[in-house]
Amino acid sequence: MSNNLSDTEKAKLVLAIMRGDLTFEDACASTSVAADSLRNWIDDAIASVGSRRAVYEKLGKIKTVAKMFVLPGGALACIRLHDREAPFGEKSGYWSSAIQLADLADGEVILNYSWMGCRIEEIDIVFPRLCLPPQFAGSETETSRFSVEMELDFKRKTAKIRFARPSKIQTQEGPLTSVCFVLPAPLIGTVFLSVDNASERLYNIEFSHADQTLPQHLFAPET
Amino acid sequence: MKQAFTMQLMKGAMIGYIPIDDYTSTIERKSKTWTQVYSFEKPVLGQIGFNFSKSDNRLLGIEIYYARFCLSNEYVEFAEYFRDKETAEIQFDTSPGLTLFYFDCDSEGTRTKQIIYVAPPAVGTAVIAFREEKLCCIELIGFDCALEKLAL
Numbered sequence: 386m387s388n389n390l391s392d393t394e395k396a397k398l399v400l401a402i403m404r405g406d407l408t409f410e411d412a413c414a415s416t417s418v419a420a421d422s423l424r425n426w427i428d429d430a431i432a433s434v435g436s437r438r439a440v441y442e443k444l445g446k447i448k449t450v451a452k453m454f455v456l457p458g459g460a461l462a463c464i465r466l467h468d469r470e471a472p473f474g475e476k477s478g479y480w481s482s483a484i485q486l487a488d489l490a491d492g493e494v495i496l497n498y499s500w501m502g503c504r505i506e507e508i509d510i511v512f513p514r515l516c517l518p519p520q521f522a523g524s525e526t527e528t529s530r531f532s533v534e535m536e537l538d539f540k541r542k543t544a545k546i547r548f549a550r551p552s553k554i555q556t557q558e559g560p561l562t563s564v565c566f567v568l569p570a571p572l573i574g575t576v577f578l579s580v581d582n583a584s585e586r587l588y589n590i591e592f593s594h595a596d597q598t599l600p601q602h603l604f605a606p607e608t
Numbered sequence: 609m610k611q612a613f614t615m616q617l618m619k620g621a622m623i624g625y626i627p628i629d630d631y632t633s634t635i636e637r638k639s640k641t642w643t644q645v646y647s648f649e650k651p652v653l654g655q656i657g658f659n660f661s662k663s664d665n666r667l668l669g670i671e672i673y674y675a676r677f678c679l680s681n682e683y684v685e686f687a688e689y690f691r692d693k694e695t696a697e698i699q700f701d702t703s704p705g706l707t708l709f710y711f712d713c714d715s716e717g718t719r720t721k722q723i724i725y726v727a728p729p730a731v732g733t734a735v736i737a738f739r740e741e742k743l744c745c746i747e748l749i750g751f752d753c754a755l756e757k758l759a760l
Contacts (some may be wrong), residue, residue, distance in 0.1 A: 456620060456622050456674075457620040457622065458618065458619035458620015458621065458622055459619065459620065460618040460619055460620050460622040460623045461620075461622040461623060461673060461674065472653060472677075473653070473674065473677070474653030474654045474655075474673070474674030474677040474678070475650075475653055476647035476648065476653075476654070476655050476674075477647055477648065477649050477650035477651075477652075478647075479647050480646075480647070481645040481646070481647060481655065482645070483642075483643035483644065483645045483657060485638045485639070485641065485642065485643065486637075486638075487637075487638060487639045488637070488639040490637070491634075491636035491637045492636060492637075493638060493643065495645050495655070495657075495673075497647075509655075509673065511623065511671075511673070512618075512636050514619075515636055525619070525620070
């Protein structure tokens, strides 16, 4: 079956897997391509441009997810961009900035930067039950775990954490308004918090210069 | 002389709030304030936020994030009620240039301190004392703070 695919079809398949749009297993099952052949195609794609990172840069954007934990009661949520296990509230390795949502919505966003490396490793959201879309309200009694959509743009070096798409906010009537926050030195870049005017809920968080301000593993996917 | 003071605990006891000065914004919607956040040093879990007035940088309130991890059990029990903005009693003492908030912290053990110099344009130094990894005192030195005016 694999011989029936044109070079363009092979490339599309490889790109879909690398973007995360299609799992390796699904690709094999849907095309009847042998797993070894598919792996070879991916290796060839990486070899042709030098590295997996270069392939990603050619891809432009990839979609991935970030882990978000809404703590009991819904007064505090924590988005972890690093891949370590640590107790909630352990912030001793961080310095922080607070961004008020001010008149746009209830709540605030706290960016926690690592002392070593100065990268945004955790994002705390204060009053998530009031400022995030209702599906992230969390539980009264226990910590709730969510996967929130994260889009990494390897060309523009931006990242976006998206809590809702336009159609998912049923009450949305008006446009979004953004709070702009310039990151403190030595970090560079800007963070935009976009709030839906009608529902007064935080809609997405966008980072410029994300390759330099978010954890390195997100933008250096070497394997 | 120590006097009773009120701290608000948000649902789940993850945020404790000490309102120092009246202002029109609610704790949830902070249109007239800006906040500085500092992390507690290891092994204490949690963070402290100082809310300042945007107009004149007065200290308006103190937030304790991850409160149920760094307050003594007396306060943590409020989490079981799951009512929002439940009030808990703390104590305060004030003299010119100095305000202290005391939290119930009877446990024996070594007392550790953390000093925080707030960033300009706000002015002040906070000395936070912990015992057995629980918050037992917040000492505010040289803040522009309404409570200090009570001592004058």
